[in-house]
Amino acid sequence: MADINFFSRLSNLWTGFVSLWIADVEKEHPDIAYENAIRNATTRFVQLRNATAALIRRRDELSGRREKAQTELSQVVTELEAAIIQNDRELGAILLQKKKALDAELAELAVESEAAGAEADDAKSSLLSIQADINKLKAERDRMLAQFKSAKARLAIQEQMDGLSVDATVEALDKVRDHIKNTTAEARLGGELRNSDIDVRLQKLRASSGAVTAQSEFDQLVKARAATGQQAAAGKQL
Structure with a gap:
């Protein structure tokens, strides 16, 4: 059953x-x-x-x-x-x-x-x-x-x-926009880096030029002092 x-x-x-x-x-x-x-x-x-x-x-x-x-x-x-x-x-x-x-x-x-x-x-x-x-x-x-x-x-x-869909299209455009912005930033960064390199070189050049100028001015001062001392000695002899 x-x-x-x-x-x-x-x-x-x-x-x-x-x-x-x-x-x-x-x-x-x-x-x-x-x-x-x-x-x-x-x-x-x-x-x-x-x-x-x-x-x-x-x-x-x-x-x-x-x-x-x-x-x-x-x-x-x-x-x-x-x-x-x-x-x-x-x-x-x-x-x-x-x-x-x-x-x-x-x-x-x-x-x-x-x-x-x-x-x-x-x-x-x-x-x-x-x-x-x-x-x-x-x-x-x-x-x-x-x-x-x-x-x-x-x-x-x-x-x-x-x-x-529009969302997918917008998302694709956003990616393209980001890529363009990143590429532009990279290009700008290269320029900035080049400019920074020139600025550093200019600063070094300016520092070097300042030292040379100071040394030249110091040499002139030494020469002037020597000339003044020589003139004073010559006056005493007279």
């Missing part, structure tokens, strides 16, 4: 997985779902059409039997009138019994014909309803599949546009 329950639950689980998988497939391929629905409706239409045809055939057969019985009844009534006129009691009794049988048969056929006609009419109405549903499904399929394809196309375009 436990094994039976286990396999039953396993079968239900597998059926559930298959149903979910089919549902996912139908979502991605709605044309399959519509074709299945239309095919199922068409199958029901064919089955109902066969049943309706059988009902119509029975209705027509009953109608034919009623016409035949009515014709026989008319003939029997005529013959019965003749028997009454001829006072043929034996033939009259037979015809009277036949008339009663035909009256009963016609009454029964009337009930059956009415029922068969109603059943055939209901079946035809159902048949027309299913046919209308099939036409609606086909129209809906064409409309919905067109919308689905249009939506898929719009999504594809959106994905492409997302790949070329």
